[in-house]
Amino acid sequence: MKPGLLIVGTDTDAGKTVAACSLVAHLRLDCGLNILPAKPVQTGCTRRTDGSLAAPDLDAHLAAAGLAAPAPALLRLMAPYCFEPPCSPHLAAAQAGVTIEPAAIRDALAELAAACDGVVAETAGGLLAPLNLRGETMLDLARLLGWPVLVVAANRLGCINHALLTLRVLADASLPVAGVLMAQTAPPSADPLAAAIRRDNPQAISRFGRVPLLGEIPYLPPSATPPVWRTLAREAPALAQALEKIFP
Template identity: 30%
Template sequence: MAIFVTGTDTNVGKTIISSWICLHLGWDYFKPIQTGGNSDNSFISSITGVPAYDSIFSFSEPIAPHVAAKINGSSIDIFKIQLPKHRKSLSNKIDSIPTTEHERSNFISAATQTKDWEKENNKIVIEGAGGVLVPLQKNGIKMVDLIRHLKVPVIIVSRSTLGTINHTLLTLEALRAREIKVLGVVINSTCEESLEYNSKAIAEYGSTEILATFPHLKEVTRDSILSVQMHDSMKTLLESH
């Protein structure tokens, strides 16, 4: 059982919302592609206390993943990214592409991994890097292709500010065009004046559900995040996938 948390942009609040879900539901955390060091894993671990699996591809530069990989003489292969089959079993980074049939055979298909994960009844929040169309490889592979590879449903984190309607509808369109299931949208609120209108517009024109509105936190701590209540309907929705 897993969900993928994506966003309409960088710094839209994906990590905060991921930690919120982990805290309320006790799910594990996995960010397969990390740029800018290991800050998100460290944050999740310190805030939630849940297992945070090592990123498969991690780069110190806070830039787009495909650029960071190129600078480091590497390449991001989405087929190396697998859902952990057992709790805390994923601990080793992979930084080279398998070149032989033997190496390829060591990787289990996404469908099999997902089936095994559900069988074990483990639960995990997967966080993406940037938005759904951020490039991962020079051959055109994008974050949305990783989501499709993992075969998991998506929650979109969006802003409440001007421009969010367009950004959110574009994200919905990109996901649906690839037949990826969208559970709904969480709006990370920073602009109360436009929140109500933008929420209604996203729900109506995007034919989607606004799962929650997350308030602006003056201080980001375990207690402040946990104090934001999660509706039972959202808990039920997430637990059913």
Template identity: 35%
Template sequence: MTPLLSPSSGFFITGTDTEIGKTSITAGLTHAFQQLGRRVAPIKSLAAGQVQLADGRWVNDDVAQLHAAQKLGLTVDEVGPLQFREPCAPHIAARLEGRSIDRDALLAAIRATAGKADVTLVEGVGGFRVPITAQWDTADLAVDLGLPVVLVVGLRLGCINHALLTVEAVLARGLTLAGWVANTADPHQPHVADNLSALRARIDDAVGAPCWGHVPRLPDPSPAAVAAHLQQQALLNALKALKA
């Protein structure tokens, strides 16, 4: 299958697990790339779990966070093309609502929004291999899109193993690992420097995918606050590699 998007059009954001800050990092990357003069479209490919707003509309928190970070004037539906009410795996949430997930329709929605930007950041769901339908998961979605991958590593117990297994899975699918971001999921995680050193040796040095930054636990993880902990030169290098 021909990739839906050009590999030069952006990045697919995945993570070592759920609840490790992928959306905060994606919002931070949105802010950072915008500061570098790029027109950025952050897209939460699928989102499960919604809250009701004052106007009666239901929206996913991650979608709302990414929508607030972008400056393209995208609609909420463009940022979050497929949302479900129940906070669980997408295929379960769809079944609970009596809905089906249409692969072609979702990919078409992502492509339409990506067409409005210089850099598209498509965020996956949970970890790298989360079921979407009986025959399709988030790894398949990443392959369909054809974008280089950015891995968000949630710094907590087990993060080295989770990160390296995910790196292996990404590379096994023939995808490029563009880089990774360490995000402090557990503020009490011991030996952070040693963990980062081990990850750099096994990802930066062995795979050639550089660390784009280490984000500490922030009292207010706004896009600007997250972006302040990302390495501008690494982002510039990543943008340059997109054009190569």
């Protein structure tokens, strides 16, 4: 199977989409690789293309990399499970009468990867977000894929615990961890203690989790445009080096 990277967040709204946008844009536009993005499970879809729900995170990945709308067959491999309600995948799927099958996602991503140089896939929610009523989670998908995992942690109070729990579960499953990327998901406060916490969080996660810190995504206002996202990976040398190993 072609190489792939799985982006896992410590929480919902941890910064996974911006991280995925940045990585895909960097790998395609700076490194010249035909890397394709994927969002295998997406809830909170509001738009339809050709009658099918479109995944907003995938739309963002494609825009970041300057990719035109893919053909419907390719789109189905990139985003096989899309649902309207903005809730946990197991609930959204159950409401739609669908069972999310991790093996079907694995097969779709393998087929997608075969059509390009490699895949960057963004998960939904956190690592133990349930996918179906059997209780299978994003972790089961990660196990099936066996791809290196990039952990994205929102740099906020409480993120050390969330990140260390995520890293512990990945280690227990013997899954390779590429490293941790911190994301500033809210405008930074000028309060001195908040600033000290913000500076310490990445170091604490890296030291206590024994995992490389690959970079820090600054706060991006909603008006930030795809060219801004692209610079993030380029300006984080540790991240760029980790990506070179995964996508040689």
